[in-house]
Amino acid sequence: MNKYPQICRYCGGKVRKGRSREIYEKGDQPIYICTNCNAYVLCHRDTSLPMGKLANAVLRLKRRETHEIFDAFWKARGWSRDQAYRWLADQMNLPESAAHIACFEMDECEAVITLCRKNEREEVA
Numbered sequence: 001m002n003k004y005p006q007i008c009r010y011c012g013g014k015v016r017k018g019r020s021r022e023i024y025e026k027g028d029q030p031i032y033i034c035t036n037c038n039a040y041v042l043c044h045r046d047t048s049l050p051m052g053k054l055a056n057a058v059l060r061l062k063r064r065e066t067h068e069i070f071d072a073f074w075k076a077r078g079w080s081r082d083q084a085y086r087w088l089a090d091q092m093n094l095p096e097s098a099a100h101i102a103c104f105e106m107d108e109c110e111a112v113i114t115l116c117r118k119n120e121r122e123e124v125a
Contacts, residue, residue, distance in 0.1 A: 005041065005054045008034035052102025059106060066101050066109040073116040091115050
């Protein structure tokens with residue numbers, strides 16, 4: 001399996017490597033972007049390794065919402081980012097390496113939001 005996207009999972013278009021300034025004026029990270037529908041995924045800084053899965057505008061918005069809720073949740077509990085993602089992996093029965101919002105689909109994002117809301121009032125141990 002190729003870890004670099006080549007074909008868009010939304011429209012079947014060709015995915016090419018570019019720079020994030022095509023999307024964000026001030027950006028200069030590597031990016032994979034569909035030449036047809038503009039679905040994209042950023043790369044880890046100074047690498048060609050995608051941060052997650054190619055996403056369209058709707059999924060990107062859902063991931064952003066999920067991050068806002070999840071980040072507020074773990075910060076309110078005084079956890080480190082690593083502790084938060086270990087908790088998330090455990091709650092979602094995923095290996096830690098797979099517990100990344102940038103890799104999640106809509107249903108997984110909604111599951112994270114539900115988990116955070118369900119546990120937000122729980123006392124921090």
